[in-house]
């Protein structure tokens with residue numbers, strides 16, 4: 220039997236938009252299908268003009284259509300959605316329009332909008348990555364831990380809340396800024412990790428001079444106006460230290476698990492301790508310490524403890540928590556970060572990547588919560 224247009228539509232149904240992770244058919248992106256013998260023409264409406272995912276969508280559509288028996292060639296052409304169509308997409312993916320971005324007359328922060336990650340039935344584990352001071356590798360740990368969790372098959376998102384020293388987009392190698400669909404921000408996905416950062420809204424070499432209340436609102440918007448789609452994990456790269464941002468986030472994310480990154484030298488512990496104690500003061504549990512730059516392995520296999528040793532263990536014991544892992548100092552990690560090629564992607568079997576994979580496993584398996592949250596079990 221010859222292939223019909225309905226057959227093609229069925230074949231396209233499992234094709235997902237690469238970042239919205241929903242069927243392109245359900246999203247209303249397939250605007251037309253025409254079969255002519257062994258050739259099929261498919262017209263796809265992109266959510267936004269100049270959509271950076273066009274090539275990937277072409278590949279997916281072509282592969283699905285050409286998988287049909289009797290179809291030899293698929294030609295894909297593109298159009299762009301109208302405002303109404305975009306509004307419909309936002310409604311499909313982001314639910315009730317009254318509670319989501321873009322529904323307000325003045326787009327932006329909507330007072331009182333719920334933060335999904337704070338809701339009892341939200342399945343997402345929120346990992347807050349903290350450090351006492353800058354430069355210990357907190358952003359590198361956040362980036363590579365996120366990728367390691369994604370490599371375990373988890374859906375992972377990152378909020379770069381290091382508003383003054385945002386570096387995640389560069390480190391992870393983000394290819395394009397977030398897309399805006401009817402006021403809803405769709406975070407770009409790289410190596411299986413979705414990410415949003417102040418870096419998308421400020422120039423790299425311009426200092427962020429926003430004051431506390433504006434930052435507070437910006438972060439709240441990162442948690443509400445962005446289409447996160449209930450990932451398994453949300454990692455938050457906190458600014459170093461114990462300032463207002465960390466406290467704001469604690470109030471936004473009361474179910475956050477805190478992980479403190481430190482270096483091995485004893486002097487660093489005093490500063491890192493403050494971050495840990497601050498978390499405990501705002502009632503967040505410090506779930507573990509990750510020691511970074513623990514040693515450098517020479518060509519002959521000798522380990523050189525350039526920054527001393529024992530700091531991570533000591534900090535963990537002071538904070539009453541566990542040390543989850545030690546990440547060695549590897550020049551390729553820094554080079555990869557600078558070039559947007561994370562070590563966990565470039566050298567997945569290397570010494571540092573194995574350390575990140577083990578920390579990811581510990582968090583994912585050993586520290587998995589035993590309690591499940593059910594809305595219906597909420598005691599009022």
Ligand SMILES: Nc1ncnc2c1ncn2[C@@H]1O[C@H](COP(=O)(O)OP(=O)(O)OP(=O)(O)O)[C@@H](O)[C@H]1O
Pocket residue numbers: 350352353354355356357358359360381384386458459511512546547548549550551552553554556557571
């Ligand atoms: N294990 C490591 N091996 C080699 N270089 C590393 C390692 N960890 C971090 N670095 C490098 O150290 C520098 C600081 O790291 P990073 O930016 O992750 O720190 P940070 O604690 O987030 O700092 P800030 O909060 O100031 O942004 C970067 O150049 C990074 O590439």
